[in-house]
Amino acid sequence: MKIEDIGEFGLIRRIKKFAVTDPSVIKGIGDDCAVIDTGSHAYTLMTCDMIVEGVDFERGERPQRIGRKALAVSLSDIAACGGLPHYALVSLGLPAKTPVAVVDELYRGMAALAREYGVSIVGGDISKAPTLTIDLSLYGSVEKHQLVLRDGAREGDIIFVTGSFGGSIKGKHLTFTPRLKESAFLVNNFKVNSMIDCSDGLAQDLQHILEASNAGCILFEHMIPQSKASKGIEDALFSGEDFELIFTVGQEAARGIMAQTQFEFYPIGSVAAPRSGMRIIDDKGRGGRLEPKGFRHF
């Protein structure tokens, strides 16, 4: 049996068995960040993301954009938990023939974004590797009462997103804004019941929330904001790497969010009973099943 036979999520379920944790681990494998209670007033958040040439970016891509993405994807994970990022470690695997200028530019892109969000790059590792590979681990914190996980969505919650979907392969996957400001605004002002960052596609990542929360949903196709580069609703729902936040809040918070003007948050549907599954209503008012498909590594 090969990895491609059990798929990415099958593999994660398998790995989870091996993850022995102690009571200080509030949340281990299975959310955007690991959440640790170190005894301080805030929880510690930890997340890591590996990006690989030919998988997460094309060979020949501008190194500055690659470095930026390496950090941005982890910033997005911290945002998804309602936290703030602090410290990054960067492991870099690269062929010996790599021009030094590539590494310079890569770090330039990463450091610019780090400065923007107050992240210190504190260490890392360098290894020879057959293709350019970056693994960045990011360490952050979240006020205990502001922690948001995937599993808190409740029937009747309104589902919001922070931006538009589809066509991110045209460039957004490298240039997106990690939604840390939006996340901070939300957790400072509202009770957010569940949140995730959308890396593998709107439908699939929303399903992660619904599965963890034991709930269903009803989406309205015409309410889903589509990027200019989107080729249509299928692209917006399933293609991934949009790195917008998907979150759910109760009705009262939803009214508050729609009344504010500081940020753009888009309601796209509501959380339903688990037996509803995932449903979507199209422009003509016809309901249908929404398949939780999206990007999978395997």
Added chain:
Amino acid sequence: MKIEDIGEFGLIRRIKKFAVTDPSVIKGIGDDCAVIDTGSHAYTLMTCDMIVEGVDFERGERPQRIGRKALAVSLSDIAACGGLPHYALVSLGLPAKTPVAVVDELYRGMAALAREYGVSIVGGDISKAPTLTIDLSLYGSVEKHQLVLRDGAREGDIIFVTGSFGGSIKGKHLTFTPRLKESAFLVNNFKVNSMIDCSDGLAQDLQHILEASNAGCILFEHMIPQSKASKGIEDALFSGEDFELIFTVGQEAARGIMAQTQFEFYPIGSVAAPRSGMRIIDDKGRGGRLEPKGFRHF
């Protein structure tokens, strides 16, 4: 100009320029771990290591030993700072055709060692990659007064090692014991002036201490413990991946260390004035210059 032209350490010096840090970062790039003051009674330690098939282990190596090594090398970094390990994130890059059993065994090896040292595996990432690549980041802590860095060696210090050197390619690089118990014993009982873990070779890693401390050394060839697999003094001095600790202490602590019987620590020489450079005295009493050569990725 390519990476291979400036070499691993040239590359690290270049990267350091980009590492903007804030005042909470006690030690950033350039030691075994990053050291952070989070306002708690202990410092936070952070380290990561990337291991790659064909570089750090051979294709076809037993996955249990690969997983074990992935964690062990980072445990060794925590030991080198006098700390305790707590939480690990594991990023795994692998080809789609990888048998599921390989991943199972890999995690089995890692989890067994994690349990042994009280480490919780709290998260990670999975990505498609051309060859098996593991990047593990480890978070630990160290009592503030017990932190040991590379830069505290003083003239007259005795240089000790925790075990034998040479021939680690025959197996020790996969099965070594990370010296956490030794490190804890040392920092609990003595003032350790400087410490490093030996991954790139005794001569080269000792030079990292001496360079950071602005010091020289005199080693005695016959006092350097050689592994059974060692092919001779050159192998012991330069081949790397022994993962023993090298540390220096003042004369009084040295006497205490030699008087205790709980652990085996081997004195191999002493710290000298910087103008001495690195010198080694051979079995016949002849002195010579010790070249700080060893394993380098580039």
